[in-house]
Amino acid sequence: MTIPTLTGYPDTPTTCRVWCRWCCTWHIHGQEDPDEIRHRVAHCGQHSPYWHSSYHMRGTATPWDQVRRTIRTASIAQQNVISRGETTPAIDRLRAQPDPEP
Ligand SMILES: [Zn+2]
Numbered sequence: 001m002t003i004p005t006l007t008g009y010p011d012t013p014t015t016c017r018v019w020c021r022w023c024c025t026w027h028i029h030g031q032e033d034p035d036e037i038r039h040r041v042a043h044c045g046q047h048s049p050y051w052h053s054s055y056h057m058r059g060t061a062t063p064w065d066q067v068r069r070t071i072r073t074a075s076i077a078q079q080n081v082i083s084r085g086e087t088t089p090a091i092d093r094l095r096a097q098p099d100p101e102p
Pocket residue numbers: 020021022023024027042043044045048050
């Protein structure tokens with residue numbers, strides 16, 4: 001199984017945010033130095049493919065605040081649908097968004 005690499009955008013002095021297209025939300029992890037890649041345990045629900053594969057996180061110097069508004073996240077109602085392992089056309093569109101530019 002190929003382990004995907006996601007970008008971790010610095011948020012606070014000690015944490016960063018990772019865009020998860022399966023959960024349609026930003027997961028919070030400990031910060032990583034720019035261009036360092038480390039294996040992370042996925043902060044996903046059990047229906048996410050990342051639940052099984054986990055992911056690698058690559059640090060970047062680009063702050064989360066600079067990219068957060070380029071991504072639309074799931075509403076609370078949509079998060080409930082996602083947590084049941086179901087989807088809707090709107091959730092499919094959220095998942096099809098291009099990744100932010102690191
Ligand atoms: Zn996730």
